[in-house]
Amino acid sequence: MSRHKYVKSKRLKLTGMVMAGAFAVASTATATAIAWPSGGAQASQASLTAFTQSQAALAAQQSRYQAALRAEQATKAAQAAQAAANAKAAAAKAAAQAAKAAAQAQKTQKAQKTQKAQAPASAQPSGTPQQIAAAMLSQFGWPSSQMSSLQPLWQQESRWQVTASNPGSGAYGIPQALPGSKMASAGPDWQHNAATQIRWGLQYIKQIYGSPSAALAHENADGWY
Secondary structure, X not given: OOHHHHHHHHHHHHHHHHHHHHHHHHHHHHHHHHHOOHHXXXXXXXXXXXXXXXXXXXXXHHHHHHHHHHHHHHHHHHHHHHHHHHHHHHHHHHHHHHHHHHHHHHHHHHHHXXXXXXXXXXXXXXXXXXXXXXXXXXXXXXXXXXXXXXXXXXXXXXXXXXXXXXXXXXXXXXXXXOOHHHHHHHOOOOOOOHHHHHHHHHHHHHHHOOOHHHHHHHHHHHOOO
16 A cells, blocks of 8 residues: 555544544433433523622622722832831921021021120220239139239239330230230230230230239249240
């Protein structure tokens, strides 16, 4: 037998088997339909309907669950966004308050410095040079008892004379500033104003010695301060 005839024979057998199987299935289905009573068919239809309804109910339940899940996720996302917005607003408010406090502190500090710088210039005690010096001691944080050291210190230096001048060194004024022009930092009238000279002299003593008593001790030991 040729190969072509052999293949054709196989195809015919396969086709016959398929047709036979289909006939058998159809016969079985027909027999089953004839064997079922009418009540059985109705019961089967009711079961199918109930099954379909239960599937539909399950699908609806799943749909409701998914909708609720999406709503919950949306609520959590909104709450997280609101919390982030609140935190950002709180941080911005805190930063603004800190900046305001810093600006206020800087303003207060500047005002205090200005007031402190202007205080000595605005305080112009009157009287003798000794009285003026005694009135200024508290401005430099010293008690009035320091006058007992300041009095002999400047008595030795200038006899408390505003125009006292040392021809040898060029020191000038009550505190014997060297040179006298240094006292211009305390005021432009340093050459003839006792208060200006004393203010400069007390500032010099505070910076170099700390107190009139320490300056007097140096004067007594070395002959100058």
